[in-house]
Amino acid sequence: MxxxxxxxxxxxxxxxxxxxxxxxxxxxxxxxxxxxxxxxxxxxxxxxxxxxxxxxxxxxxxxxxxxxxxxxxxxxxxxxxxxxxxxxxxxxxxxxxxxxxxxxxxxxxxxxxxxxxxxxxxxxxxxxxxxxxxxxxxxxxxxxxxxxxxxxxxxxxxxxxxxxxxxxxxxxxxxxxxxxxxxxxxxxxxxxxxxxxxxxxxxxxxxxxxxxxxxxxxxxxxxxxxxxxxxxxxxxxxxxxxxxxxxxxxxxxxxxxxxxxxxxxxxxxxxxxxxxxxxxxxxxxxxxxxxxxxxxxxxxxxxxxxxxxxxxxxxxxxxxxxxxxxxxxxxxMITDIEPLTSVFKDEMHGNPSWATTIKEKAGGLPVVFLNSYQRPSKYWFYTGDTSFGLNTTRYRRNNYNFWPIEKEWQGKTAYTVDRLLERLPDATPIETRKGLTYGKAIPTFQSNSWLRFQAISDDLSITDGKLSPFNFTVFPTSSADSLLTGTRPLEVVLDVFGKDSMIARLPLRFTNKEGNWYGSSNDSLSLAPGFYRAKIGVGTVLPLLYSQNSASVKLRVR
Structure with missing residues (x-):
């Protein structure tokens, strides 16, 4: 033979x-x-x-x-x-x-x-x-x-x-x-x-x-x-x-x-x-x-x-x-010997167990993850439940900023999961196969990461501590007036980064002149002269967490 x-x-x-x-x-x-x-x-x-x-x-x-x-x-x-x-x-x-x-x-x-x-x-x-x-x-x-x-x-x-x-x-x-x-x-x-x-x-x-x-x-x-x-x-x-x-x-x-x-x-x-x-x-x-x-x-x-x-x-x-x-x-890859795979903490082991643990804690609520496109995707695949990833200014944009999931969940009760929630007194620790995380039920979920701001110039500038007004476009344009200058305008900030760490935050205000949008700030900011990165963020239902609503732009401080 x-x-x-x-x-x-x-x-x-x-x-x-x-x-x-x-x-x-x-x-x-x-x-x-x-x-x-x-x-x-x-x-x-x-x-x-x-x-x-x-x-x-x-x-x-x-x-x-x-x-x-x-x-x-x-x-x-x-x-x-x-x-x-x-x-x-x-x-x-x-x-x-x-x-x-x-x-x-x-x-x-x-x-x-x-x-x-x-x-x-x-x-x-x-x-x-x-x-x-x-x-x-x-x-x-x-x-x-x-x-x-x-x-x-x-x-x-x-x-x-x-x-x-x-x-x-x-x-x-x-x-x-x-x-x-x-x-x-x-x-x-x-x-x-x-x-x-x-x-x-x-x-x-x-x-x-x-x-x-x-x-x-x-x-x-x-x-x-x-x-x-x-x-x-x-x-x-x-x-x-x-x-x-x-x-x-x-x-x-x-x-x-x-x-x-x-x-x-x-x-x-x-x-x-x-x-x-x-x-x-x-x-x-x-x-x-x-x-x-x-x-x-x-x-x-x-x-x-x-x-x-x-x-x-x-x-x-x-x-x-x-x-x-x-x-x-x-x-x-094809086997799961837990003492071995747990040491490496890789992406291809323990996913069903991890997802099941979070699903049980969520109690049937839709789950929102922070600053990740990987975790909501894994959770969705291994539980069959639609999930959403909310990206803050400390992370990066991805396709969760574009899909309709976020809009469909506005005002609904959702379960938020992330290590960042540890600082909230009513967050629940969740011990999973992939480590410790925290969860919190949000009675009325609110976020607007689907809004996109785009500065007309590649460079923003701060001179003598004041942010120079900058021209920008906002998409979708049909939502801009009510969300930025309406009776209850959104809380929008400019987060400033030095290398990979956020070092400052400026609240923004907006004006519309003859169809053109301009952003500025009443606050002053003291930074050493040089170049930094900046992102526009919109407030969410979670305190001090702002969704990322723009590409990273260069900020010059004079």
Whole structure:
């Protein structure tokens, strides 16, 4: 029997590789609890739209389709497991050298392709459509037909609908082949891609470009730290490995080719790495942002290693320990040995127990969490009860500022949960699997985080202790008059931050002159000259807690 299996593997290695890869991922998908971001994206799928605060809609579409088939963790991750397997298959078809054994060995050695390949995050569809883009681009180079151009444009749009980073693949591919700028069919592809992506751009426009504001401004650190760049470089080596990452990057650096397809791979690989390295000058860069670069990395490193037997030996030597490490992580993810998992306090264990404990304390009331998009999403998924996340100025905006949940709960009794409630005398301690928190029933819940303020200028200023009046827009405009200058106007403040800590708060007053809104303050503020960050917040039913109602803006003190 075993001999028959060995013979079958030798005769049909591709079938065995992809079948076992997919089945293992499906099993892992079913048996592993959701990570925080996965639960958040599952909530995305409850509200179909052309866009979301954090990302385009592809991840929501895929989760919604999978969850309709299997209403559990497998459904959330179903299309991720399928796309991960299909990505490898496409890469396999694009290999520049015919060495299957080496390809399988590299794939087994790359932990992110196995463990990360099941996660319901935008990186998975982006990586799949990146592979599909390069596959179609090679076909376009061979035959520049109108059909191939249209298909290329469609795939460009699908990349962008997965994650904005897809634009880097498109840009560096065009940059690798300047003749494309003179080829009308290449422009057809670009125009088709832009037209298909335009519904999302319209969504951004009608929502005051929240994703642009967040990714280009709100995420920026107050000042540069060398740790940003060092962590990024270390993360890329581990992401490509964990044990052979250094070797794959070295091999890709040694690869040389004048072939247009290979040039597109090289430009995209080093262009992405370089772009995000420069981005560390503005703040922390997550290691996974470069995941689509793994497609060209795998192809060109495989090609060079095929011709370098000396270096290829290291791939075979390092594969067993790398695979053993991956297996241990897989087992940890799918099992729950409480003394072990409690030590790490990770995101993938104890979620049903945590959610059930809070639900029992809430006694059937709707639950509001503070300063988190993760906890309300996890609670919602594992209890089936709609939950809401109220973001204060000490946190950041997310899609809970946009969904209709908040408006639907106004004036109702709600149960609020957070460690911040510890200071309230009537808050109840709640001991959960994930640690101690506090809860409090709010008889008449009130908040207005759905209001959005946007300063016209990127800079606000304080001169001689007084805030200079600033022009701003407010959305939705239909609510502005009654909420800001009505008989009972909202309490609105400007919270000032130095690095990551709030250091001052100014109450704001508003005037409307000929249809233009202006904010100012009667109070004075004494701060050392320099630059700070500021956010506009609106009072809530909870004392001294203000929802975050604006992007972070620069504040200059003179």
């Amino acid at each position: 075993l001999q028959d299996i060995r013979d079958s593997i030798r005769q049909h290695p591709k079938t065995w590789f992809y079948t076992s890869w997919l089945l293992l991922n499906l099993l892992q998908s079913y048996g592993t609890e959701l990570l925080d971001d996965e639960a958040y994206y599952w909530v995305f799928s409850r509200y179909p739209d052309w866009g979301y605060f954090d990302h385009p809609p592809m991840i929501a579409i895929l989760i919604r389709a999978g969850y309709a088939l299997f209403p559990n963790e497998l459904g959330v991750r179903l299309f991720m497991a399928l796309m991960n397997t299909a990505t490898l298959f496409l890469i396999h078809q694009m290999l520049l050298k015919n060495q299957q054994k080496l390809f399988y060995t590299i794939a087994f050695s790359m932990g992110v392709l196995q463990i990360g390949g099941i996660l319901a995050v935008p990186d998975i569809p982006l990586t799949f459509f990146t592979a599909l883009f390069f596959w179609q681009y090679r076909r376009f180079l061979a035959v520049a037909s109108l059909v191939n151009a249209l298909l290329l444009g469609l795939i460009m749009a699908l990349m962008l609908y997965s994650k904005y980073h897809g634009v880097l693949i498109i840009f560096f591919t065009f940059l690798s082949n300047p003749k494309l700028f003179l080829q009308w069919k290449a422009w057809v592809a670009a125009v088709v891609g832009a037209l298909l992506f335009s519904p999302h751009l319209w969504w951004q426009y009608t929502h005051d470009f929240p994703s642009v504001m967040y990714h280009l401004k709100e995420r920026n650190a107050p000042e540069y730290s060398f740790a940003f760049s060092l962590d990024y470089l270390t993360g890329q080596i581990l992401l490509a490995g964990p044990l052979i990452g250094w070797l794959l990057l070295y091999a890709a650096g040694q690869f040389r080719s004048k072939d247009l397809f290979a040039r597109a791979l090289q430009f995209s690989l080093w262009g992405i790495y370089g772009f995000f390295l420069v981005s560390t000058l503005k703040g922390r860069v997550e290691a996974n942002w470069t995941v689509p670069a793994l497609v060209p990395l795998l192809i060109i490193s495989h090609a060079w290693l095929t011709d370098s037997a000396k270096h290829a030996r290291w791939v075979y030597k390092l594969m067993p320990p790398a695979l053993a490490l991956v297996i241990l992580v897989r087992l940890y």
